[in-house]
Amino acid sequence: MTTVAAPRVQSLATSGIESIPKEYVRPKEELTGIGNIFEEEKNEEGPQVPTIDLKDIDSEVEEVRERCREALKKAAVDWGVMHLVNHGIAEDVRERVKVAGEGFFEQPVEEKEKYANDPDDGNLQGYGSKLANNACGQLEWEDYFFHLAYPEDKCDMSIWPKTPTDYIPATVEYAKQLRALTTKTLSILSLGLGLEENRLEKEVGGKEELLLQMKINYYPKCPQPELALGVEAHTDLSAVSFILPSMVPGLQLFYEGKWITAKCVPNSIIMLIGDTVEILSNGKYKSILHRGLVNKEKVRISWAVFCEPPKEKIILKPLPETVSEAEPPLFPPRTFAQHIQHKFWREFLWTVGSPEKFGEKSEKFGENFSGQWEVQRNLERSQRNLARISLDSGKSREIWREVREIWREFLWTVGSPEKFGEKSEKFGENFSGQWEVQRNLERSQRNLARISLDSGKSREIWREVREIWREFLWTVGSPEKFGEKSEKFGENFSGQWEVQRNLERSQRNLARISLDSGKSREIWREVREIWREFLWTVGSPEKFGEKSEKFGENFSGQWEVQINLKRSPEKFGIR
Numbered sequence: 220m221t222t223v224a225a226p227r228v229q230s231l232a233t234s235g236i237e238s239i240p241k242e243y244v245r246p247k248e249e250l251t252g253i254g255n256i257f258e259e260e261k262n263e264e265g266p267q268v269p270t271i272d273l274k275d276i277d278s279e280v281e282e283v284r285e286r287c288r289e290a291l292k293k294a295a296v297d298w299g300v301m302h303l304v305n306h307g308i309a310e311d312v313r314e315r316v317k318v319a320g321e322g323f324f325e326q327p328v329e330e331k332e333k334y335a336n337d338p339d340d341g342n343l344q345g346y347g348s349k350l351a352n353n354a355c356g357q358l359e360w361e362d363y364f365f366h367l368a369y370p371e372d373k374c375d376m377s378i379w380p381k382t383p384t385d386y387i388p389a390t391v392e393y394a395k396q397l398r399a400l401t402t403k404t405l406s407i408l409s410l411g412l413g414l415e416e417n418r419l420e421k422e423v424g425g426k427e428e429l430l431l432q433m434k435i436n437y438y439p440k441c442p443q444p445e446l447a448l449g450v451e452a453h454t455d456l457s458a459v460s461f462i463l464p465s466m467v468p469g470l471q472l473f474y475e476g477k478w479i480t481a482k483c484v485p486n487s488i489i490m491l492i493g494d495t496v497e498i499l500s501n502g503k504y505k506s507i508l509h510r511g512l513v514n515k516e517k518v519r520i521s522w523a524v525f526c527e528p529p530k531e532k533i534i535l536k537p538l539p540e541t542v543s544e545a546e547p548p549l550f551p552p553r554t555f556a557q558h559i560q561h562k563f564w565r566e567f568l569w570t571v572g573s574p575e576k577f578g579e580k581s582e583k584f585g586e587n588f589s590g591q592w593e594v595q596r597n598l599e600r601s602q603r604n605l606a607r608i609s610l611d612s613g614k615s616r617e618i619w620r621e622v623r624e625i626w627r628e629f630l631w632t633v634g635s636p637e638k639f640g641e642k643s644e645k646f647g648e649n650f651s652g653q654w655e656v657q658r659n660l661e662r663s664q665r666n667l668a669r670i671s672l673d674s675g676k677s678r679e680i681w682r683e684v685r686e687i688w689r690e691f692l693w694t695v696g697s698p699e700k701f702g703e704k705s706e707k708f709g710e711n712f713s714g715q716w717e718v719q720r721n722l723e724r725s726q727r728n729l730a731r732i733s734l735d736s737g738k739s740r741e742i743w744r745e746v747r748e749i750w751r752e753f754l755w756t757v758g759s760p761e762k763f764g765e766k767s768e769k770f771g772e773n774f775s776g777q778w779e780v781q782i783n784l785k786r787s788p789e790k791f792g793i794r
């Protein structure tokens with residue numbers, strides 16, 4: 220297998236370049252939102268990230284404690300992010316962690332390379348740079364150091380920085396204190412949901428299993444900060460995350476449809492609610508979308524600690540106490556590992572379906588798609604624990620076969636509505652609008668019902684597919700909002716635009732795409748076409764690579780088909 224050496228952003232930044240390589244340039248719909256971070260930080264107008272003072276949390280007066288808990292709860296409900304002050308993490312420990320981290324990154328790149336991680340081998344711990352993680356081959360302006368920091372007995376300290384020599388003791392102490400803060404904040408969040416105070420902590424693994432992952436983000440100076448991002452927009456997977464900031468601004472939060480810059484609050488620690496707590500609380504606490512901007516003048520470092528449940532041991536789902544008839548579960552059950560995977564596919568599929576992120580970067584359709592698989596391969600190498608999936612291994616072929624099956628199954632289902640939803644009362648409710656759409660699609664297009672799978676295996680796969688699809692819809696909006704009301708195709712699609720509007724609000728900065736404009740309708744028509752064609756091809760086994768042993772060949776064949784489809788759809792019996 221060929222391994223591509225990961226470029227270090229720091230090396231790029233210090234090489235004297237005046238313009239950044241094109242992989243670092245964000246797609247144009249993101250660029251309008253990226254400004255000068257120092258100016259942004261001064262902006263006093265509009266909503267501001269709340270600051271929660273924890274000094275009253277241990278007050279002897281119940282009312283005082285109660286007020287403090289309420290404030291934190293409100294911040295978690297409204298924002299999903301807050302500055303914590305008087306958080307109990309000793310100032311000298313924070314300072315030592317910063318000095319040690321800065322000291323590590325100040326060393327020459329060659330010294331740091333001794334700690335290089337190897338995502339190819341599934342080894343994410345160590346010194347690294349993000350590889351392309353979306354379909355455009357997009358890169359981020361940062362290097363990082365990543366390692367498990369707690370519990371101590373699970374940590375492999377042999378891979379932690381040996382220099383500066385205080386790195387290990389400072390980090391051990393910091394992690395210990397942060398672990399206590401995790402307990403404290405999770406108990407406030409538990410009480411806020413009307414649960415026993417140790418409940419959330421227990422649900423994410425308790426003393427034994429909850430993991431604290433340390434990621435030091437190093438953002439070098441960037442010659443064109445208005446074109447790049449240090450960290451692209453994302454929500455954290457964690458239960459909660461803590462960020463120890465430097466006094467250089469960079470963090471932005473997507474709140475009420477706008478990017479809000481976090482102020483530099485002296486002595487604060489930023490706490491973010493992650494996806495895990497969002498799921499457990501059935502969406503009452505928000506996992507907020509955030510990103511990191513870079514600048515020309517100052518290196519920025521942030522110390523993020525992600526408090527994560529174990530990957531496989533726990534099934535995450537909305538706690539029964541957070542669910543009612545009026546508030547049905549918004550998330551299907553999943554392990555943390557499954558959540559990571561689903562998020563990955565969702566992201567991927569979304570990118571494929573989004574012409575702004577995808578097709579418009581290049582003049583040529585074909586180039587995009589072959590680039591896509593390159594990226595895909597990178598993704599597997601680097602990201603979200605997909606590192607194990609090497610395209611060269613037998614395992615990978617298995618996994619890909621599964622993905623293919625999932626898609627086939629999916630298409631078969633949506634192609635045969637009578638075999639779907641009607642069997643499952645609850646699920647069907649949410650998605651009936653969707654299947655209505657699909658049924659119409661199917662009617663107007665082709666007979667996918669030929670692909671029938673009657674085995675027990677298929678049911679299992681179905682469950683998977685359903686979850687993936689749910690996940691996907693969850694991203695674009697809550698299922699209840701998704702088009703139940705309508706019987707007609709057109710109306711269903713307007714339901715879909717409703718969802719889309721949600722998406723814009725809550726997830727990505729697609730706000731510019733006004734639903735009222737003619738332009739948006741055009742874009743969506745395009746997206747729809749792309750999806751149709753994509754789904755049709757994947758669902759068509761004779762076109763889809765059964766002839767070939769090799770995944771790579773399959774998929775390049777696939778894009779070949781796509782390209783042909785684009786060029787002459789009538790050949791394929793479309794329209």
Ligand SMILES: O=C(O)CCC(=O)C(=O)O
Pocket residue numbers: 434436450455462469470509510511520521523
């Ligand atoms: O650097 C920051 O402030 C944010 C980093 C972040 O969001 C992350 O590492 O997940």
Ligand SMILES: [Fe+2]
Pocket residue numbers: 453454455509
């Ligand atoms: Fe984050």
